[in-house]
Amino acid sequence: MTYNDRIFGILMIVLAVAYGWGTTQFPEPFGGSEAVGPDTFPRLLAIVLGLSSLYMVVRPDPDNAWPWSRTGIELIIAVVVLVLYAMFLQPLGFIISTTLAVGTLCWRMGSRPVKAYIIGAISGVVVYLVFNFALDLALPLGVLSFLEVG
Structure with a gap:
């Protein structure tokens, strides 16, 4: 079909x-x-x-x-995580939102929770630094706005 x-x-x-x-x-x-x-x-x-x-x-x-089995449920979870990521990007900031989204997606794909969220945190910080300092494109810091320089 x-x-x-x-x-x-x-x-x-x-x-x-x-x-x-x-x-x-x-x-x-x-x-x-x-x-x-x-x-x-x-x-x-x-x-x-x-x-x-x-x-x-x-x-x-x-x-x-x-895929109306476990795979279908995982796809629905991934969509929900991405929608929540978009909703919380501004208030929580890029680093925290990315840590939570990447960590949750890694965990759902089989990684251990602690390792998944460490990967999420590293991803959020690295991408933030690349965008802000290498590409000179500002990403929202949200609740971490006290870290802003300048």
Whole structure:
């Protein structure tokens, strides 16, 4: 049955359009428009998601089935974690939100909880440092805003 891929593809196209529209809501960077701004990466993600979803609609897998077992439950948990990540990114900040999201996803994929959350913390700190200092793109610190320099 090829309907599963087509239904999922259509849902993902809707998500890509909504996500792409959300990138237009970012505030204009100080100093005018830049070639690369805070909306560039999310906009590229929306385009890739839209194109890959369109491919699923046009060329569905002929032999697929919804994973309504433990795998399906894990997929639902992953979606819930990512939605919560987006909701708490601003108030909790990038480092804490990323630690919780990456840690939970690693744990759900079989890592020991302590190890999973250590990996999440390292990921959050490293990505924060890369974005803030190497790419000069600010990420929210949230409750850790007392660590801001300057």
